[in-house]
Amino acid sequence: MKFTILSCLILSSWTLLPAQRPADYQLLDRAFEQKKKQRLTERFSESKQNKNELQLLLSGLFLTYKTVISSQDQNRCSFTPSCSEYGLLAVKKMGVIKGGISTFDRLTRCNGLSGKNYQIDPQTFHLIDHPRW
Amino acid sequence: MQLTTLFRIVAFLIGATAALPAQDLFNYSNSLQYAKYLMRSGNYEQAGWEYQRLVYLQPQNDTFKIQLLKSYRLGQAYDAVEQQWQSWRQTTTLRPEIHEEYAKSLLFSGRAQEAIVFAATPGMLTEPAASQMAFYSHVLLQNWSEAKAQWANWPLNKPLPGKATIGELFQRAEATRYKKPWVAAGLSAVIPGAGKAYTKDWADGAIALVFVGLNSWQSYRRFSNEGVRSVWGWFHGGFAAGFYIGNIYGAHKAARLYNGRQKHKLQHEAERIIYPVIR
Amino acid sequence: MKQSVLFILLFVSLGRIAAQNAEQCVAIAREQMALGNNVVARQMFQRVLFFDRKTYGIECYRELAELNLRTGNFGQSAFYFDLTYQNAKSDSAKNEALVQKAGALLLQEKYTEARREILLIQDQTEEWRKRKLLYLGACSYGEKDFVTSEKVFLQIVGDSANAQRAEVKKHFKKAKKINRKKPKTAKVLSMVLPGAGQLYAGDYRNALNSFGLNALMAYWFIYTTQTFTLGDAVLSTGSWVFRYYAGGYQRAPLLTEEVKDKKLKDNFQSLLRTVQAQ
Numbered sequence: 001m002k003f004t005i006l007s008c009l010i011l012s013s014w015t016l017l018p019a020q021r022p023a024d025y026q027l028l029d030r031a032f033e034q035k036k037k038q039r040l041t042e043r044f045s046e047s048k049q050n051k052n053e054l055q056l057l058l059s060g061l062f063l064t065y066k067t068v069i070s071s072q073d074q075n076r077c078s079f080t081p082s083c084s085e086y087g088l089l090a091v092k093k094m095g096v097i098k099g100g101i102s103t104f105d106r107l108t109r110c111n112g113l114s115g116k117n118y119q120i121d122p123q124t125f126h127l128i129d130h131p132r133w
Numbered sequence: 134m135q136l137t138t139l140f141r142i143v144a145f146l147i148g149a150t151a152a153l154p155a156q157d158l159f160n161y162s163n164s165l166q167y168a169k170y171l172m173r174s175g176n177y178e179q180a181g182w183e184y185q186r187l188v189y190l191q192p193q194n195d196t197f198k199i200q201l202l203k204s205y206r207l208g209q210a211y212d213a214v215e216q217q218w219q220s221w222r223q224t225t226t227l228r229p230e231i232h233e234e235y236a237k238s239l240l241f242s243g244r245a246q247e248a249i250v251f252a253a254t255p256g257m258l259t260e261p262a263a264s265q266m267a268f269y270s271h272v273l274l275q276n277w278s279e280a281k282a283q284w285a286n287w288p289l290n291k292p293l294p295g296k297a298t299i300g301e302l303f304q305r306a307e308a309t310r311y312k313k314p315w316v317a318a319g320l321s322a323v324i325p326g327a328g329k330a331y332t333k334d335w336a337d338g339a340i341a342l343v344f345v346g347l348n349s350w351q352s353y354r355r356f357s358n359e360g361v362r363s364v365w366g367w368f369h370g371g372f373a374a375g376f377y378i379g380n381i382y383g384a385h386k387a388a389r390l391y392n393g394r395q396k397h398k399l400q401h402e403a404e405r406i407i408y409p410v411i412r
Numbered sequence: 413m414k415q416s417v418l419f420i421l422l423f424v425s426l427g428r429i430a431a432q433n434a435e436q437c438v439a440i441a442r443e444q445m446a447l448g449n450n451v452v453a454r455q456m457f458q459r460v461l462f463f464d465r466k467t468y469g470i471e472c473y474r475e476l477a478e479l480n481l482r483t484g485n486f487g488q489s490a491f492y493f494d495l496t497y498q499n500a501k502s503d504s505a506k507n508e509a510l511v512q513k514a515g516a517l518l519l520q521e522k523y524t525e526a527r528r529e530i531l532l533i534q535d536q537t538e539e540w541r542k543r544k545l546l547y548l549g550a551c552s553y554g555e556k557d558f559v560t561s562e563k564v565f566l567q568i569v570g571d572s573a574n575a576q577r578a579e580v581k582k583h584f585k586k587a588k589k590i591n592r593k594k595p596k597t598a599k600v601l602s603m604v605l606p607g608a609g610q611l612y613a614g615d616y617r618n619a620l621n622s623f624g625l626n627a628l629m630a631y632w633f634i635y636t637t638q639t640f641t642l643g644d645a646v647l648s649t650g651s652w653v654f655r656y657y658a659g660g661y662q663r664a665p666l667l668t669e670e671v672k673d674k675k676l677k678d679n680f681q682s683l684l685r686t687v688q689a690q
Contacts (some may be wrong), residue, residue: 024511024543025688028550031518032680072622073659104379105386108344113336117390158463159432167462179455351648365648 040067046081046089055092062088078112080126090131098133106131161190168200177208195228202234211242229259236266237411245270269407272299275399277306298406305402309395314388321384325377328384332391341380348373434464438471450479470499474509481516490516503534507543514547523554542568546687553680558587568687576686583683590675595665602661609664613671622660629653 040063041047047059065084077083086106091099106129118127157163168183184201191197198221205213218235221227232251236258239248252258252266264283271280281303312332321328325345329338348369355366432440441456457472457479477492493513500506510529517526530548535541545568552561562584569576593613602609607623610616633653636645 022688024546025684027515028518028546028684029681031515031521031550032554032677032684034674034677068621069625069656071618072625072663073655074662075659076655100375101379101382102386104375105383108341108376108380108383109334109337111336111340114334117334117394156433156463158434158437158459163463167459170462179458182455347647 044085046085046092051092054096058088058091076112077110078115078127079106079110079118079129080121080124081130082126083107083110086129086131093131094133099131102131102133159186161187164190168204172200172204172207175207177204178210180204181208181210181213195231198227198231199234202231202238206234206238206241209241211238214238229257229262232257233262233266236262240266240269240273240411241408245273249274269411272302272403272407273400275306275396275403277303302399302402302406306399309399311392311395312388314385314392317384317388318381321381325380328381329387332384332387334387337383337387338380341376341383344376345373345380348376434460434468438468438475442475445475445479450483454479470496470505473499477512477516481512481519486516486519490520503536504540507533507540511543511547514551518550518554521554523551527551527555550680553587553676553683556591556676558584558591565683565687576689579686580683583679583686587676587679590672590679593668593672595668598664598668599661602664606657606660609661610667613664613668614675615667615671618663618667622656622663625656626653626660629656 044063044066047063050056050059062084070082070084079086081089083103083106087099087103090102090106093099094102109129115127118129120126121128158167164183164186168180168187171177171180171183181201181204184197184204187194187197188201202214202217205211205217214235215238218227218231218238221231236248236251239245239251248270249267252263252270257263258266268280268283271283284299284303317328317331319328320331321341324342326338326340326342329335329341352366352369352373355363355369359366437456437460441453441460444450444456445453454476457476460468461472473492473495477489477496480486480489480492490513493509493516497506497509497513500509510533514526514529517523517529527548530544530551533540533544535544545564549561549564549568552558552564562580565580565584566577569580571577598609598612600609601612602622605623606626607619607621610619610622629649629652633645633649636649
């Protein structure tokens with residue numbers, strides 16, 4: 001008797017286990033899934049790995065600019081990396097003076113009229129222009 | 134005949150037929166067939182693996198060695214060519230055709246300078262391959278005077294397809310004019326944006342002129358209205374200075390980039406002529 | 413006699429072990445796939461396809477489709493599921509391939525193409541009728557044809573399950589409500605008052621952000637006008653004011669689409685759970 005009850009209990013407990021969703025439902029769930037949003041520091045990886053306080057400050061300003069200000073403007077920068085990203089990268093790579101000077105030059109080039117000089121990024125259709133002295 | 138012998142023969146036949154359809158997909162003939170197909174269809178990476186097996190199965194067959202290097206080269210695995218060639222060279226003496234394949238890889242991977250030295254090394258390439266490789270290298274390196282000298286006494290057994298095009302290339306190279314970076318920078322120092330106009334980047338120059346002009350004008354107005362302590366005066370002044378200096382540097386860089394683009398165009402043309410010949 | 417049997421066994425096993433025939437290649441490729449060595453598995457399958465497409469074609473196509481599905485190459489996956497379908501012999505195998513291909517298309521959000529595949533399913537059995545309906549409903553939902561999708565899902569639930577019918581109807585009511593938001597309205601609203609379009613879309617963070625930034629710009633403009641002249645204000649702040657004002661109304665319709673898409677997807681997943689609870 002005891003054995004029967006025990007085995008009944010064990011058998012019935014099987015039904016309590018969470019049932020595996022059928023394959024069709026799993027697939028449809030996946031098809032209608034939200035796209036995962038990238039974190040800000042992932043999207044703009046140049047803001048990571050700061051060597052000194054100045055770079056940290058600039059990276060912080062850059063991220064604030066990207067979240068609060070740049071997220072609201074017309075998307076008009078014709079380059080990749082964009083002008084603000086270029087500025088941060090340039091300063092990190094060449095220091096404040098050289099980086100600053102090349103950023104000023106970059107800003108005058110960001111006019112959408114001299115596209116013939118650059119290669120085009122096939123994904124974003126922006127002009128490719130990486131900072132270099 | 135004894136019964137057991139008969140049984141053995143029957144057993145052999147059954148066993149053999151059972152083994153027959155179980156064809157080995159990795160044996161010599163299948164590997165060769167698949168390798169040829171992969172080369173034809175442009176799957177060079179996998180073709181390389183097939184030729185590796187073939188080289189292992191028939192180490193004395195030099196055709197497979199050439200094909201292996203070629204599959205690496207066409208798959209743009211130039212480091213693999215280098216390593217493979219070096220390791221073979223240390224153990225055996227190689228035929229000139231294999232060395233030629235290595236030289237081609239040097240040309241394709243942008244190491245034409247090394248290809249010139251390699252072509253001149255005795256015991257590597259035979260004539261006319263050595264002279265041909267040297268000529269191709271000079272064209273790819275844009276050493277026009279050397280290339281022309283070699284072209285003058287070219288008839289080296291294997292003509293280039295479309296002789297006219299190489300003559301055109303020489304003419305284009307001669308006609309190409311370069312910009313002087315320091316002239317561009319100087320022009321921009323006198324009139325902001327002028328250096329960029331000199332390098333044919335009119336729009337960039339105009340924008341720079343407007344940015345420098347507007348900022349200096351605003352700064353001048355603020356300073357004349359509010360005196361030296363005007364914050365906005367300093368702000369606009371700073372931007373004007375930044376754009377001014379940035380433009381001088383930018384003009385220098387624009388001239389360098391302009392020259393780079395001219396070189397690149399010639400390079401593209403040279404590769405368009407040379408690469409199909411040595412492919 | 414004993415010897416002869418041994419002989420036969422020896423030859424048969426030699427044929428199987430020493431050589432790697434197509435069958436063994438498929439087995440090895442499957443093993444590699446299970447281990448996660450996708451590159452090796454892919455090359456093995458391709459090799460088998462080259463040598464023995466006739467016998468092992470369908471298996472290799474199916475596995476390659478599976479492999480591409482796993483590595484996120486949905487386009488390639490759909491291509492191989494299509495080949496599986498073309499080579500399948502039985503109705504149920506054909507149906508299975510069609511469903512899989514439709515799945516690969518759905519993962520690329522190609523709803524109309526997926527529906528075209530689903531409509532080819534032979535639904536003689538009750539099971540296939542149900543599966544076909546489920547996918548048809550999903551495709552219509554993806555195409556934002558909620559009327560058709562609702563009908564299909566009600567059919568799946570059946571006439572007797574009243575509570576569930578009510579749940580399904582509730583979900584579609586919600587979907588229609590979400591879908592009513594128009595990007596153009598958001599654009600016009602943001603033109604009238606910066607941030608209003610974002611608020612309408614349901615993106616509160618960006619609404620506040622856009623409003624705040626535009627208010628700041630407006631303040632700067634007015635301050636410059638009052639302290640100096642209108643000309644000064646236009647010259648020094650005009651382009652900035654316009655930049656964020658225009659940015660606001662250009663981004664509002666995009667945000668509306670984004671939020672709508674997100675909400676509709678959430679709603680569909682919730683609908684699926686309801687239907688599955690049957």
